[in-house]
């Protein structure tokens with residue numbers, strides 16, 4: 191490990207290998223994405239005997255199943271296999287962390303859209319038609335649908351969480367001002383372009399190959415084995431790419447793969463299951479909606495001395511990942527602010543709705559919604575701006591650098607980023623211009639707001655911060671790279687290939703990244719927590735350096751020079767006056783019987799966390815970013831637009847700037863969707879009514895800020911020795927969209943004043959804006 195941290199880019203005569211780290215290269219599948227030749231699971235040619243699966247869903251939120259009559263289903267045309275909970279060969283349990291989270295409901299259903307039975311038929315149309323013939327009768331049970339109802343009933347999926355630092359009650363007794371407030375933000379569907387899909391192919395005996403659209407092949411492997419009662423070594427899970435995951439395929443892909451695998455086992459035929467958009471939206475979980483309540487004590491400047499906070503998230507029917515999600519919400523309720531005396535009580539509410547799950551930010555966005563509401567409430571109360579209140583609360587200065595969970599904030603880039611955004615986005619001048627505009631514009635009103643982001647990088651369960659890679663160098667100099675991370679569009683395969691190209695100093699065309707497979711790199715973590723390139727990049731570097739050291743020895747002997755005189759540069763290996771191409775040296779190694787294959791492993795150093803007490807240093811480092819957003823609202827219709835957004839994001843020394851900028855743009859727009867337009871709506875019986883794009887509005891190209899300026903923070907290598915000093919990028923910029931919400935709130939405030947504008951709830955749909963304006967009930 192030690193040696194790897196000091197690796198620098200080697201070059202000779204100023205020449206660099208094409209496609210090493212730091213270069214802006216297009217996504218490895220960009221051409222295939224555009225041409226439509228990138229192969230997703232449902233694009234695979236249909237093999238002989240392939241069956242298609244469908245799912246029978248509950249149409250009650252909470253009920254006893256009194257009759258389950260599948261006799262008509264079983265004899266329907268084309269049907270080969272029908273499976274209920276009782277037919278599952280192993281355990282009926284898909285829980286990722288805990289246990290008792292059924293694949294198929296047995297006796298009782300706990301949400302509208304829960305799977306009760308699965309069917310395999312010769313064609314998808316036959317499977318769907320058969321599903322509609324099921325006769326199911328229920329006896330309704332009382333359903334808890336909302337956070338409020340669950341809190342009242344003390345219905346939780348896991349025990350409450352508490353995080354405390356300092357003397358909260360003592361601090362309240364001392365402060366000059368107090369207030370109480372509340373904030374809510376809705377959930378969000380992942381709306382990946384590719385819905386959940388998997389194909390299971392039985393082989394000899396208990397062996398099976400499962401191709402799954404998953405962020406977590408190892409967990410799919412484990413859960414398929416649990417459902418089938420098979421050892422892990424019998425099942426191989428493979429994923430080439432996902433058409434988006436966004437957290438939705440972290441734990442829940444195992445349900446879909448599990449269904450395909452169970453049907454494949456029972457029918458002894460290959461089975462494909464691809465959910466339709468409607469079924470995907472009804473049957474699988476989303477971002478947790480959140481309720482925050484806080485009591486704050488602060489001084490005349492707005493500096494917060496005491497905070498007593500409740501964060502409640504809607505978990506749905508089972509725990510799934512709600513524990514770690516809530517944990518991350520608690521660990522981000524400080525955002526960029528020092529809270530000297532703070533108590534946070536966290537509740538993961540059990541409701542009779544679909545189990546919510548990981549979604550970009552993983553509780554961080556929910557925590558920050560509460561953080562920013564606290565700032566906004568203090569500002570409104572004191573008649574100050576958000577920025578004035580933030581200024582006295584930021585981390586930094588004597589004794590003000592420790593988070594509520596006890597981790598010190600060392601690498602604080604916030605002051606620098608803030609200053610750069612304030613200047614480059616001409617904040618002061620634009621505020622004045624907006625005030626003038628609002629004074630003369632009776633209907634359209636503008637708002638402007640900044641949002642500062644601090645986000646902790648690493649899985650908050652320390653164990654998960656490990657990764658592996660496997661590299662083969664062939665005798666023609668081409669390189670086969672396999673690593674534990676999955677590709678969901680974020681460019682991980684490319685970034686890791688760049689790392690390997692950099693290490694070997696070969697052009698990136700020579701590095702081939704193959705599908706992620708559990709039989710090549712075992713026991714992997716999900717590709718999540720934005721840590722994909724941090725973890726797998728390091729593991730791949732370790733593997734490459736192992737092979738490189740062997741090649742170096744061979745080259746030194748061949749050239750008759752010392753080992754440290756051998757230089758890998760620009761596709762060649764030099765020593766003394768001699769040189770060989772990378773391919774020639776690979777061939778020499780083979781002739782000398784030197785292995786050209788190696789596995790690499792990495793674990794993040796230094797991190798630790800006690801989930802019971804919510805203390806420790808869970809994050810290897812923090813990322814920072816600032817967004818300044820300007821919005822306009824139509825006060826008659828409530829419609830809104832984001833006119834301009836200026837972003838500077840800290841990605842350390844970027845592995846690939848163009849990919850990182852793409853991640854920022856995509857994440858930001860996705861965050862905008864969450865906070866300004868995407869609305870999940872359940873009826874009083876707990877039935878999701880927004881399960882298709884006709885009723886669920888996600889941002890389109892026309893919703894992009896009219897003027898959109900994204901920059902990477904310059905000259906800011908990670909203070910920690912991460913892979914080539916880069917920083918994670920996948921999730922953090924999602925939260926920058928909070929600037930849009932705050933800008934809309936600012937526009938509302940120009941009409942009704944700052945205190946009443948606090949009524950605005952996320953998503954800030956036209957209806958929500960009209961409600962905040964007091965124009966509708």
Ligand code: MTE
Nearest residue numbers: 434435436550678679718719720721722920
């Ligand atoms: N980008 C694309 N195009 N598609 C995705 O599904 N998922 C996001 C982010 N960026 C996602 C994406 C989420 S939730 C995470 S955690 C990271 O990518 C995971 O990949 P990384 O760790 O390699 O950044």
Ligand code: LUZ
Nearest residue numbers: 514552648649650651718719
């Ligand atoms: N922790 C985290 C997790 O910070 N991010 C994740 O995606 C995650 N997934 C599972 C368990 N803990």
Ligand code: MOS
Nearest residue numbers: 437549550718719
């Ligand atoms: Mo991302 S929510 O950590 O998959």
